[in-house]
Amino acid sequence: MKLKHTMAEPAPLQMDQSTRTHGDVLLSAQDMVIEFNLRGRLLTAVRGASLELRAGETLAVVGESGSGKSVLAKSFLGMLDKNGRVRSGSALYRGLDLVGLKTEDDWLAIRGKKVAMIFQDPMTALNPLKTVGEQIREVASLHRGLGKSEARLLALDMLSRVGIPEPERRYSQYPHEFSGGMRQRVVIASAIACGPEILICDEPTTALDVTIQAQILELIKGLQRDLGMSVLFITHDLGVVAKMADRIAVMYAGQVVEEGLSSEVFYDARHPYTWTLLASLPQLGIKGDELFSIKGTPPSLFKTIKGDAFAPRNPFALKVDFEYEPPFFDVSPTHRAKTWLLDPRSPRIEVPETISRLRSRLTETRAEELAGKAADLAARTSRTKKGGGR
Numbered sequence: 348m349k350l351k352h353t354m355a356e357p358a359p360l361q362m363d364q365s366t367r368t369h370g371d372v373l374l375s376a377q378d379m380v381i382e383f384n385l386r387g388r389l390l391t392a393v394r395g396a397s398l399e400l401r402a403g404e405t406l407a408v409v410g411e412s413g414s415g416k417s418v419l420a421k422s423f424l425g426m427l428d429k430n431g432r433v434r435s436g437s438a439l440y441r442g443l444d445l446v447g448l449k450t451e452d453d454w455l456a457i458r459g460k461k462v463a464m465i466f467q468d469p470m471t472a473l474n475p476l477k478t479v480g481e482q483i484r485e486v487a488s489l490h491r492g493l494g495k496s497e498a499r500l501l502a503l504d505m506l507s508r509v510g511i512p513e514p515e516r517r518y519s520q521y522p523h524e525f526s527g528g529m530r531q532r533v534v535i536a537s538a539i540a541c542g543p544e545i546l547i548c549d550e551p552t553t554a555l556d557v558t559i560q561a562q563i564l565e566l567i568k569g570l571q572r573d574l575g576m577s578v579l580f581i582t583h584d585l586g587v588v589a590k591m592a593d594r595i596a597v598m599y600a601g602q603v604v605e606e607g608l609s610s611e612v613f614y615d616a617r618h619p620y621t622w623t624l625l626a627s628l629p630q631l632g633i634k635g636d637e638l639f640s641i642k643g644t645p646p647s648l649f650k651t652i653k654g655d656a657f658a659p660r661n662p663f664a665l666k667v668d669f670e671y672e673p674p675f676f677d678v679s680p681t682h683r684a685k686t687w688l689l690d691p692r693s694p695r696i697e698v699p700e701t702i703s704r705l706r707s708r709l710t711e712t713r714a715e716e717l718a719g720k721a722a723d724l725a726a727r728t729s730r731t732k733k734g735g736g737r
């Protein structure tokens with residue numbers, strides 16, 4: 348099966364090099380099992396996934412289509428489809444177990460107010476029959492208890508914060524009068540209007556063209572910095588991950604199989620599934636036939652999975668992989684992977700060359716990029732000096 352990535356051009360991969368310090372754990376999901384009833388058959392979409400989101404960080408959740416990224420995220424907002432339920436596990440948000448929330452009233456205290464979510468298609472999040480201003484104002488009135496005129500002011504402020512020119516005029520326009528990128532800005536304005544602590548972004552730029560995509564990513568990053576939010580960022584695109592994430596959680600068949608700091612996952616991945624994801628990076632400039640590519644399809648989620656779910660597609664699978672599910676093995680205090688390959692009793696295997704070369708390839712890209720920036724700066728400085736006549 349072909350892995351999806353949305354980058355047409357292999358643009359230089361920009362790793363976020365900022366060294367933000369992160370706070371306490373804000374959201375802690377442990378052993379989440381989420382199932383759906385499909386005409387009497389049970390599909391287990393999330394099979395014991397755990398992740399933690401810390402204050403002020405961006406955690407990227409990556410994995411191929413159907414791995415359970417959206418379902419897991421929606422469970423943090425009580426937005427699972429009607430045929431779905433969390434069978435077991437916990438999702439503690441500031442000590443409150445979200446799994447225990449039952450009624451819409453319970454959820455209203457969290458959804459939108461503390462945890463907000465933006466989706467791939469901004470149109471689904473907007474009401475086509477109401478002006479964008481009204482929609483943001485309603486959110487502000489509902490969640491913040493603001494009066495009409497205060498809520499209007501807040502909505503205008505939000506529209507200008509997300510970079511919508513002429514907010515006064517745009518306030519009274521309908522969603523169809525906005526371009527795709529501008530609509531996504533409106534959705535973001537509406538999401539941040541209540542000052543959420545956690546912003547979940549589910550493929551927020553996939554439907555947008557590349558230039559607009561970059562602008563929206565910058566916007567989310569800037570807002571996160573200014574408002575101090577935590578961001579859970581779901582994407583297929585590792586280029587976007589490198590740009591946005593402080594940490595990465597890799598999902599496969601309803602489980603998190605590797606997690607670590609962004610640099611640890613890009614430069615020192617340990618799970619063979621993560622290797623296959625990394626090998627699809629267009630920045631590596633490797634021809635298709637050289638790729639350490641992934642074959643086969645993920646397991647059926649209708650069946651009980653024995654052993655490591657990735658084993659049938661894993662060229663490095665050991666006998667034990669087909670029998671027993673691997674536990675997590677710590678690689679560093681911040682990095683762990685769920686693969687028997689990390690068991691000290693396992694035979695040593697050679698990391699595919701593509702992957703072992705990744706670090707130098709990415710470092711080269713970064714060095715080239717920095718050299719380019721330095722040259723650009725030098726050129727501008729000399730122009731300014733000449734222009735200033737000094």
Ligand SMILES: Nc1ncnc2c1ncn2[C@@H]1O[C@H](COP(=O)(O)OP(=O)(O)OP(=O)(O)O)[C@@H](O)[C@H]1O
Pocket residue numbers: 383384385390392410411412413414415416417418419428429430431583648
């Ligand atoms: N309402 C539902 N009823 C039955 N199965 C569902 C339902 N919603 C999701 N699923 C299944 O749950 C699994 C996980 O879906 P999910 O949407 O979380 O995947 P994803 O990782 O977000 O994929 P993508 O990258 O394509 O968005 C899939 O097999 C999907 O078909």
Ligand SMILES: [Mg+2]
Pocket residue numbers: 416417418549
């Ligand atoms: Mg999804």
